Amino acid sequence: MKTLTEMGKDALTAKRAIAKLTTGDKNQLLLSCAEALRHNCDSIISANAIDLDNGRENGIKASLIDRLTLNRDRIFAMAEGLEQIAELPDPIGQFENMKTLPNGLIVGQKRVPMGVIGIIYEARPNVTSDAFGLCIKAGSAVILRGGKEAINSNRAVVSVFKDSIRAMGIDENIVQLVEDTSRESANQMMKMNGYIDVLIPRGGAGLIQSVVQNSTVPVIETGVGNCHVFADESADIDMAVNIIVNAKAQRPGVCNAAETFLVHKNIAEKLLPPAVAALRKKGVEIRGDERVQAVIPDVKPATEEDWATEYLDYILAVKVVDSIDEAIDHIAKYSTGHSECIVSQSYENTQRFLNEIDSAAVYVNASTRFTDGNEFGFGAEIGISTQKLHARGPMGLKELTTTKYVIYGNGQVRK
Amino acid sequence: MKTLTEMGKDALTAKRAIAKLTTGDKNQLLLSCAEALRHNCDSIISANAIDLDNGRENGIKASLIDRLTLNRDRIFAMAEGLEQIAELPDPIGQFENMKTLPNGLIVGQKRVPMGVIGIIYEARPNVTSDAFGLCIKAGSAVILRGGKEAINSNRAVVSVFKDSIRAMGIDENIVQLVEDTSRESANQMMKMNGYIDVLIPRGGAGLIQSVVQNSTVPVIETGVGNCHVFADESADIDMAVNIIVNAKAQRPGVCNAAETFLVHKNIAEKLLPPAVAALRKKGVEIRGDERVQAVIPDVKPATEEDWATEYLDYILAVKVVDSIDEAIDHIAKYSTGHSECIVSQSYENTQRFLNEIDSAAVYVNASTRFTDGNEFGFGAEIGISTQKLHARGPMGLKELTTTKYVIYGNGQVRK
Numbered sequence: 001m002k003t004l005t006e007m008g009k010d011a012l013t014a015k016r017a018i019a020k021l022t023t024g025d026k027n028q029l030l031l032s033c034a035e036a037l038r039h040n041c042d043s044i045i046s047a048n049a050i051d052l053d054n055g056r057e058n059g060i061k062a063s064l065i066d067r068l069t070l071n072r073d074r075i076f077a078m079a080e081g082l083e084q085i086a087e088l089p090d091p092i093g094q095f096e097n098m099k100t101l102p103n104g105l106i107v108g109q110k111r112v113p114m115g116v117i118g119i120i121y122e123a124r125p126n127v128t129s130d131a132f133g134l135c136i137k138a139g140s141a142v143i144l145r146g147g148k149e150a151i152n153s154n155r156a157v158v159s160v161f162k163d164s165i166r167a168m169g170i171d172e173n174i175v176q177l178v179e180d181t182s183r184e185s186a187n188q189m190m191k192m193n194g195y196i197d198v199l200i201p202r203g204g205a206g207l208i209q210s211v212v213q214n215s216t217v218p219v220i221e222t223g224v225g226n227c228h229v230f231a232d233e234s235a236d237i238d239m240a241v242n243i244i245v246n247a248k249a250q251r252p253g254v255c256n257a258a259e260t261f262l263v264h265k266n267i268a269e270k271l272l273p274p275a276v277a278a279l280r281k282k283g284v285e286i287r288g289d290e291r292v293q294a295v296i297p298d299v300k301p302a303t304e305e306d307w308a309t310e311y312l313d314y315i316l317a318v319k320v321v322d323s324i325d326e327a328i329d330h331i332a333k334y335s336t337g338h339s340e341c342i343v344s345q346s347y348e349n350t351q352r353f354l355n356e357i358d359s360a361a362v363y364v365n366a367s368t369r370f371t372d373g374n375e376f377g378f379g380a381e382i383g384i385s386t387q388k389l390h391a392r393g394p395m396g397l398k399e400l401t402t403t404k405y406v407i408y409g410n411g412q413v414r415k
Numbered sequence: 416m417k418t419l420t421e422m423g424k425d426a427l428t429a430k431r432a433i434a435k436l437t438t439g440d441k442n443q444l445l446l447s448c449a450e451a452l453r454h455n456c457d458s459i460i461s462a463n464a465i466d467l468d469n470g471r472e473n474g475i476k477a478s479l480i481d482r483l484t485l486n487r488d489r490i491f492a493m494a495e496g497l498e499q500i501a502e503l504p505d506p507i508g509q510f511e512n513m514k515t516l517p518n519g520l521i522v523g524q525k526r527v528p529m530g531v532i533g534i535i536y537e538a539r540p541n542v543t544s545d546a547f548g549l550c551i552k553a554g555s556a557v558i559l560r561g562g563k564e565a566i567n568s569n570r571a572v573v574s575v576f577k578d579s580i581r582a583m584g585i586d587e588n589i590v591q592l593v594e595d596t597s598r599e600s601a602n603q604m605m606k607m608n609g610y611i612d613v614l615i616p617r618g619g620a621g622l623i624q625s626v627v628q629n630s631t632v633p634v635i636e637t638g639v640g641n642c643h644v645f646a647d648e649s650a651d652i653d654m655a656v657n658i659i660v661n662a663k664a665q666r667p668g669v670c671n672a673a674e675t676f677l678v679h680k681n682i683a684e685k686l687l688p689p690a691v692a693a694l695r696k697k698g699v700e701i702r703g704d705e706r707v708q709a710v711i712p713d714v715k716p717a718t719e720e721d722w723a724t725e726y727l728d729y730i731l732a733v734k735v736v737d738s739i740d741e742a743i744d745h746i747a748k749y750s751t752g753h754s755e756c757i758v759s760q761s762y763e764n765t766q767r768f769l770n771e772i773d774s775a776a777v778y779v780n781a782s783t784r785f786t787d788g789n790e791f792g793f794g795a796e797i798g799i800s801t802q803k804l805h806a807r808g809p810m811g812l813k814e815l816t817t818t819k820y821v822i823y824g825n826g827q828v829r830k
Contacts, residue, residue: 012747016747016771019770019771019773020770020771053469082656099792101790101791101792105781105785107791107792109808110769113771114803115434115773115803128423164641166707193627196805197803197804199806211630212608212631216627216628216732218633218634218802218803218804220804236826239826242826242828243826243828244489245828246583246828246829247828250828250829320696324464332427350659352527354821356431356434356435358434358527358530358819359819360818360819360820361819361820361821361822362820362821362822363822363824364822364823364824365823365824365825365826365827366520366822366823366824366825366826366827366828367824367827367828367829369828369829370520370822370827370829375516375829376516376820377514377516377522387612387633388529388530388612388613388817389613389633389635389804389805389817390804392807392817392818392819392820393524393818393819393820402804402807403775403807403808404773404774404775404776404802404807404808405775405776405777405786405791405808406769406776406777407776407777407778407779407781407785408779408780408781409778409780409781409782410780410781411651411654411655411657411781412780412781412782412785413660413661413662413665413781413782413784414665414782414784414785414790415660
C-alpha cells in the first residue's frame with residue numbers, strides 16, 4: 001500500500017502527463033473507461049456485494065445500504081455520465097483578456113488545469129466515477145478518498161479505469177484511490193500542501209465541516225443548504241403553495257431543498273391553510289412559531305434550533321414575519337448561503353430580495369430545487385459551492401480549472 | 416477595546432450597508448478620504464513619530480524604520496492611490512452568462528461583494544490606506560490587522576477615514592482596525608468563519624505561511640516568489656544579459672525579482688562572462704554550481720539550499736543545465752509558482768516552456784519584474800496570488816469580489 005506522500009509524489013508526475021493530453025485524448029480515455037465499466041459490470045457488482053455484506057454485518061442503516069448499492073443500471077448510468085462529460089466543451093486552453101500593452105508585451109490569461117485535485121467523499125461509489133470523469137476532463141490528476149463502506153466497490157471501479165488508462169499508454173497515476181480509509185488518511189490529505197492544489201469534500205455537513213476546519217490545502221466548501229422560501233405579502237397564493245411544496249417535498253434529502261418557509265403576516269391566514277394541507281399530503285411535518293400555531297392550531301412548535309437546522313427530511317419550519325425586512329434579517333442570520341426564494345408580485349420587493357440576500361442562488365418565483373449544474377445547463381457538476389472564493393453555486397468543469405498569465409515579449413525590461 | 420467577535424458582528428452589519436452603496440457613493444467616499452488624508456497630514460505624521468520612536472527604542476533595523484516612516488510625500492501618495500482607485504471601473508453589479516433556460520427561467524451570475532475581507536499585514540502603514548480603498552471600492556467591509564510597530568500610524572489613518580465615513584452618514588464599521596496586535600489576535604482572525612469571508616496576508620514568507628497553515632477562513636496566498644530566468648541554447652546573448660540583470664537587480668526586494676538563473680550548457684561559455692560581469696556591476700553576489708564555477712572560477716559555490724531560497728537581496732543562484740527538460744524539471748521542483756521566464760529564439764522551446772511551466776506568470780523574452788497589477792493594466796493590486804484557487808497572479812478589484820446566481824421565474828417548479 002502506497003503512503004499518501006508517495007501518492008502525492010506520483011500525482012505530481014502524473015499531473016504533468018495529463019496536462020499534455022489533447023481534448024481528443026481525454027475524450028477517448030473517458031469513452032474507453034465508460035465502455036470498460038459496462039464490460040466489467042459483473043466484477044464491479046461482485047466487489048460491491050462484499051461492501052454490502054460488510055455493511056449489513058456492521059448494521060449500517062437501510063438508506064446507506066441503498067446509496068452503497070451498485071447494480072447493472074447504476075453502473076451503466078456511471079458509464080453514461082462519463083460519455084456525457086466527454087461531450088462537454090473542454091475549458092482547458094482557452095485564452096481570456098489577451099491584449100498588447102503599450103510597451104509591446106502581449107499579456108493574457110490561459111485556462112489551465114488545477115494540477116492535482118483531492119476528493120474526500122462518503123458511501124456513494126458513483127462519486128468515484130463522476131469525480132474521476134470531471135477531474136480528468138479538466139486536465140488534472142485526482143486523488144480519491146472514499147468512505148470505508150465502499151472501499152471494495154471503489155477499488156473495482158478505479159482498477160477498471162486504470163486498465164483503460166494503461167492501455168492508452170498514459171501514466172496510470174492520473175487517478176489514485178486512497179486505500180487507507182481511516183480518519184487519519186483524510187486528515188493527512190488535508191495537510192498535503194505542495195501535492196494537492198484543491199480539496200473538495202462531498203458528503204454530509206459533518207464531513208464538510210471537518211475538512212473546512214482542518215485543511216491547510218485550499219478547500220471548496222460544498223453543499224450544506226439551509227434554504228428558505230419567503231412568501232411576500234403580494235405572493236400569488238397558488239404559486240406560493242406550488243413552490244414551497246416542490247422546494248420541500250420533491251426530494252427532501254438534497255441540499256437545495258427548502259428547510260424554512262417564511263410567510264408575510266398579511267397573507268398568513270390565506271396562505272397557511274392550503275400550504276400546510278398540501279405539504280401534509282406529501283407527508284411533511286410542520287413546525288411553526290406562535291403566529292403559525294394561531295392559524296394552524298395542531299402544528300408542532302418550532303424552537304430556535306429549528307431555524308438553524310438542515311433537516312434533509314420531510315420536516316419544514318414555518319415562521320410568520322412582519323415584513324420583507326424581517327424575512328431578509330432572518331435569512332441573514334440562519335441561512336447557510338445556498339439558495340433562497342421570494343414569492344412576490346412586488347417589483348420593489350423582488351429587487352430588494354435579489355440585491356440584499358447574500359446566497360449562492362437567489363430566486364424570484366421559482367423553486368430552490370433548480371440550483372443544480374444540470375438544471376443550469378452545465379451538463380455536469382462536482383458539487384454546489386456555498387463559499388465565495390473561486391466558485392459559488394453549481395460547479396461545472398470550468399470551476400475545476402485555473403488560469404495562468406502568459407506573456408510574450410521581445411526583450412522588454414522594467415524601467 | 417472591542418473584542419474580535421464584536422468586530423465581526425459589527426462587520427456583518429456594515430457589509431450590508433456598504434453593499435447598498437452605489438458606485439458614485441463609493442467614489443465620493445474615496446475622494447473625501449483622500450482629501451482628509453492630505454488635510455490631516457500633520458496629525459498622521461505625529462502619530463507616526465510615536466511608532467518611529469518606539470521602533471528605535473526597540474532597536475528595529477533601519478530598513479524596517481524606512482518602511483514604517485510616513486512623511487508628507489508618502490501620505491500624499493496614499494491619497495493619490497485612493498483617487499486612482501476611485502477612477503477604476505466598478506466590477507460590482509456586472510452580469511455574466513445571463514440566459515433563458517428552456518423552462519423559461521432566466522439565470523445569470525451577478526458580480527457582488529465578498530462581504531467582509533480581512534487583511535493581516537506587517538509594518539507598512541500605506542497598506543492600511545491601499546487595502547481600505549480597494550476593499551471599499553469592491554463593496555466589502557474590511558477588518559485590518561497591521562503590525563504592532565505601526566499601530567499608532569494605522570490608528571491615525573483609520574480615524575481619518577472614519578471621520579469621512581461618518582460625515583457621509585455611512586456605517587463607520589465598514590473599516591475596522593484590530594487594536595490588539597498580539598499574535599493571538601491574528602490567530603483568532605484566522606478562525607472567524609461566519610464573520611470573515613476571505614483573509615489576505617500581506618508580508619513576508621513567515622506571515623503568509625502562518626496564515627495558510629492556521630486559517631480556517633478561506634485564504635488568498637500572496638507573494639512568495641522564487642522566480643527563475645532560463646537562458647535557452649538559442650537565447651540572444653545581449654537580451655539574456657539585459658533580462659537577468661533587470662529581473663535580479665532592478666529592485667531585488669520584491670516578489671517578482673529573479674532568484675535563480677538557469678543557463679543552457681551550450682551557451683554557458685558565451686553568456687556567463689558578460690552576464691556575471693553586468694550583475695556584479697550592480698552589486699549582485701553570484702552563487703554557482705560546479706559548471707558555473709568552471710567558467711567563472713571566483714563564484715561562491717551554490718548549495719541545495721540556494722535553489723530553494725527567495726533571497727530578496729543582491730544575490731543570484733546560477734546553474735548550468737543540459738536541456739530545456741532539465742530547466743523545466745528544476746523549476747517544477749524549486750519554484751514557488753510565481754513568475755518564470757525563458758529567453759529563447761526557438762519556437763518549439765518557447766511553446767514548451769509556456770505550456771509546461773505551472774506558475775502564475777510565464778514569460779518569453781521579458782523580465783519577470785512585469786508581474787504587477789499596474790504593469791498589467793489593472794490600475795491597482797492587493798497582492799499577487801501564487802495559489803490556483805480564485806485568483807492567480809496580480810489581483811485587481813475583480814478578484815476582491817464574488818458572484819451570485821440570480822434567477823427570475825414565474826412559478827417554475829422542478830419535475
